[in-house]
Amino acid sequence: MKKLIRIWDLPIRLFHWLLVACIVASFITVEIGGNAMEWHAILGYCILVLVVFRICWGFVGSHHARFVHFIPSPRRLFTYISGGSKASLGHNPLGALSVLALLTSIGLQAVTGLFANDDIAFEGPFAKYVSSGTVEFLTSLHHLNEKILIILIVLHLCAILYYQKFKGDNLIGPMILGDKEIDPSEESKYLTADLGHASKDRGLQRGLALLLLSLIAVILGYFITA
Template identity: 35%
Template structure:
């Protein structure tokens, strides 16, 4: 049955590519690192809005669960709905949060916060030293999370459940308890409008740098 819409699948693969490029250019100290970071920021803004206004399986309300639900799932005592299971939802939430922190710290290092006069008393050498340390720490943490994510994909593959194929085709194995037409999918036009809005925000940020 169809589980993932086209916008979510496009986001997933574009995020993977842009994060790889941003990480490589950042750790190597060369290449258009800031450009990759800004492109990633646009994607994140798009994903955040899609998590609110998008398709059912893409919404935060579908995959953000309490620690109790996550624990019950890991113990095999919780049957997840189509889409991200509680553990997968935790990974998605963590990755999004860390990527947002990374983009914000990157904007701070690029001088964007200098536009806010009320922050003048905070933006000193100590502040930027802390932000630089956070940026590096989060970068290394993200690499570790990606490795953990890939390991989970391999485990599911060994269990005859291809998460990669599902993120390409949008389809997962049919669950008898769920009707094929039971899921709600938002239109691609809405996704495009939200993407243009997210891109506009990033363009405004670039113009202020």
């Protein structure tokens, strides 16, 4: 009988899929342009709130969501690449680097969008506080990072398909349901620390996440609309 271990708590799962929806919608609205840029801006604000929440949750969230439990040391990364490391229930070392790269790129895209100006239909709320040269630089960075972000997303999707097809590891299921199925006969191939630390996912944990997300949204909303 297979064993279920809670890997991703509800806050992480909601964060992930809300971020996916907002990113997809932001790409669509920027392609439409015109009046849709107002929605593009709103989506950018939502993305920024989600990214800041994920960073905070990386310090106070459940076991597998915390940076300290999945960001690899250089030694662990080398061991994993050389094939000498046990499997991780959460992010493996390369997956951890992928998460950091995506969060950095997405966060940079959201922040530079606050200063961007396309001289047609959109001007970021903070563009008026910096020089025209700075606005031009950050706008260019916004457009350049868009291409980098697309590449990172494609690599992320390819990695998911690779693990599904060649390693038989379903990464999407746990991000939807939260749990990972472990065959007791295969427990030895996983890190002991992972097997002994299921992520907490109860009302108190979820309430803390909601409070944190609301607080971030209010603070960022205040500065953006001030």
